[in-house]
Amino acid sequence: MPTPNIVSARLTRWMNRLHARASSLARPATGFVSQPEPRTIGSYARGRQLMAGNYLFAGHLVEAPGGSPWDITPPDADFRNALHGFGWLDDLAAVGDTAARARAQEWLWDWIARYGDGRGPGWTPELTGRRMIRCIHHALFLLRGQEADRSEAFYRVLARQALFLGRRWQAAAPGLPRFEALTGLLYAGLSLQGMGRFTDPAMRALARECRAQVDAQGGIPTRNPEELLEVFTLLTWASAALAEDGKSALPDHLAAIERIAPALRTLRHADGGLARFHGGGRGAEGLLDMALTASGTGGRRAPEGLSMGYARLSAGRTSIIVDAAAPPTGPASRDAHASTLAFELTSGRRPVIVNCGSGAAFGAEWRRAGRATASHSTLALAGYSSARLGTGHARGEWLIDAPQGVPVEMSHAPDGIRFEGAHDGYLRTHGLTHARTLELTFEGRSMLGEDLLLVIDDADKRRFDKALDATQLQGIAFQVRFHLHPDVEPALDMGGAAVSMALKSGEVWVFRHDGTLEMTLEPSVYLEKGRLRPRATKQVVLTGRAMDYATRTRWSLAKAHDTPISIRDLHRDEEMDLTN
Numbered sequence: 001m002p003t004p005n006i007v008s009a010r011l012t013r014w015m016n017r018l019h020a021r022a023s024s025l026a027r028p029a030t031g032f033v034s035q036p037e038p039r040t041i042g043s044y045a046r047g048r049q050l051m052a053g054n055y056l057f058a059g060h061l062v063e064a065p066g067g068s069p070w071d072i073t074p075p076d077a078d079f080r081n082a083l084h085g086f087g088w089l090d091d092l093a094a095v096g097d098t099a100a101r102a103r104a105q106e107w108l109w110d111w112i113a114r115y116g117d118g119r120g121p122g123w124t125p126e127l128t129g130r131r132m133i134r135c136i137h138h139a140l141f142l143l144r145g146q147e148a149d150r151s152e153a154f155y156r157v158l159a160r161q162a163l164f165l166g167r168r169w170q171a172a173a174p175g176l177p178r179f180e181a182l183t184g185l186l187y188a189g190l191s192l193q194g195m196g197r198f199t200d201p202a203m204r205a206l207a208r209e210c211r212a213q214v215d216a217q218g219g220i221p222t223r224n225p226e227e228l229l230e231v232f233t234l235l236t237w238a239s240a241a242l243a244e245d246g247k248s249a250l251p252d253h254l255a256a257i258e259r260i261a262p263a264l265r266t267l268r269h270a271d272g273g274l275a276r277f278h279g280g281g282r283g284a285e286g287l288l289d290m291a292l293t294a295s296g297t298g299g300r301r302a303p304e305g306l307s308m309g310y311a312r313l314s315a316g317r318t319s320i321i322v323d324a325a326a327p328p329t330g331p332a333s334r335d336a337h338a339s340t341l342a343f344e345l346t347s348g349r350r351p352v353i354v355n356c357g358s359g360a361a362f363g364a365e366w367r368r369a370g371r372a373t374a375s376h377s378t379l380a381l382a383g384y385s386s387a388r389l390g391t392g393h394a395r396g397e398w399l400i401d402a403p404q405g406v407p408v409e410m411s412h413a414p415d416g417i418r419f420e421g422a423h424d425g426y427l428r429t430h431g432l433t434h435a436r437t438l439e440l441t442f443e444g445r446s447m448l449g450e451d452l453l454l455v456i457d458d459a460d461k462r463r464f465d466k467a468l469d470a471t472q473l474q475g476i477a478f479q480v481r482f483h484l485h486p487d488v489e490p491a492l493d494m495g496g497a498a499v500s501m502a503l504k505s506g507e508v509w510v511f512r513h514d515g516t517l518e519m520t521l522e523p524s525v526y527l528e529k530g531r532l533r534p535r536a537t538k539q540v541v542l543t544g545r546a547m548d549y550a551t552r553t554r555w556s557l558a559k560a561h562d563t564p565i566s567i568r569d570l571h572r573d574e575e576m577d578l579t580n
Helices: 004-025 044-053 077-084 088-095 098-117 123-138 139-143 148-171 176-193 195-212 225-242 249-266 287-295 363-369 456-468
Strands: 054-057 059-061 310-315 318-323 342-347 350-354 379-381 389-392 398-400 408-412 416-426 433-439 448-453 476-484 489-493 498-502 509-512 519-526 536-548 550-559
Touching: 004 389, 044 054, 044 088, 044 098, 054 077, 077 123, 088 098, 088 123, 098 139, 098 148, 123 139, 123 148, 123 176, 139 148, 139 398, 148 176, 148 195, 176 195, 176 225, 195 225, 195 249, 225 249, 225 287, 225 416, 249 287, 310 416, 310 433, 318 416, 318 433, 448 476, 456 476, 476 519, 489 519, 536 550
Parallel strands: none
Antiparallel strands: 054 059, 310 318, 318 342, 342 350, 350 476, 379 476, 389 398, 408 416, 416 433, 433 448, 448 550, 476 536, 489 498, 498 509, 509 550, 519 536
């Protein structure tokens, strides 16, 4: 018997199809009353690849030179959604020449002919909103040189999508999908003749979603930094479009922008990229800086403490970002990771310590592996994650048995800043609490770390003793992992007592530990969006066994003494290769 979640998903799809077909009866818009400035950022390199017939979406490369993207059988739903969301229009517009315009026009009107009457998989509220934004942003690019009948078809399909969004935006999942749907509806109301009736409802709905979804820290329930950036970008676009039309966004909308901006600054590494946690990547190149500038919020940082559950330590050219809160649960945990107390470290323009990232683009097995604690730079018990994956949900695997208590304290150390945190993710299974201390010196040249596994009270002792007995008193195995960025060149040094890490900037960092655990340099992977396959890299692993009620290890990461304070980092990153 289908579960209620599956039945609900089927009903949603059926209602989307019904309203999509009904929207074909909409009275067509005849033109624009105003048009927001194009604000989406495309990639010139991706645009050139598209023109060559190389379709790289959601980790899949399909080569179809000279054909239509709508003739492709999508490898999976994410590939299909990328096509129907029209993000490729940004890339072709980034190329911007006559050939790119002709290709964009050909693909758009082919889509209209096949799906413009409400057919096909692209008629969901979030995809329709995403598509609406792109079509309006790039309308001048698309309409140049077109005959009247094509222009009429373009306006007619925009009107149909506006009517569909007006009826179905509530069916979008809360969070980013709903913000996409409402921003598309607002654009339609502001831009299209005869659609002005949607403007005020869209404004009010956006304000309600801001109030419900954006918390006092400027965070969202998924705790995904890249998704927070996408929500922030949509809100700034919507606010700017309203201002261009002589209107002002509602107070809750503007207040959400004010709260999110400093949170994003907390989540921004020294190289300008976002911390990679809970399914998020670094963000499109330049998008974070552009969104922050466009928001008009100035350089205000988040108040002392956490932002969206993350702690930031920064000094000199070094930034450290720590996952310092319980992971999302329930529907918000569909893409969440078991990453509590994991951290990333970036030096200048160069990531050093990273998390493996989201493997969603590489299939279900990589997606599941990327969510495990072992794929993050933190401590994990062998064979266990600090949160487990539950099944049986129509929209994916949710996190269950996640840490509940995550006490955190930020303070000043004698020569820097200190982070102290703990979580109870292994309490129920092993009676153990993981505690972690990180210290970054004022000049940003070194950090000290300490990881502890503790048994705190009598109930925990009973659980620990039972788990220890199950190992025939051999101890509970654990590893402390430090995943390295692929551009880092590590080497065992000092007879295996240290690991030197050379960066392309010329900096050298050295990792040492107190000798209580066994240290090895092992293979790892870097899961990066926009690649065809995971990138090979390395990880430093400290391995030990918990035999007592308290197990401690100390380690350090510091720039080599001969690394200067300031380095001119002139090494250019190589252009992304579609074959790698």
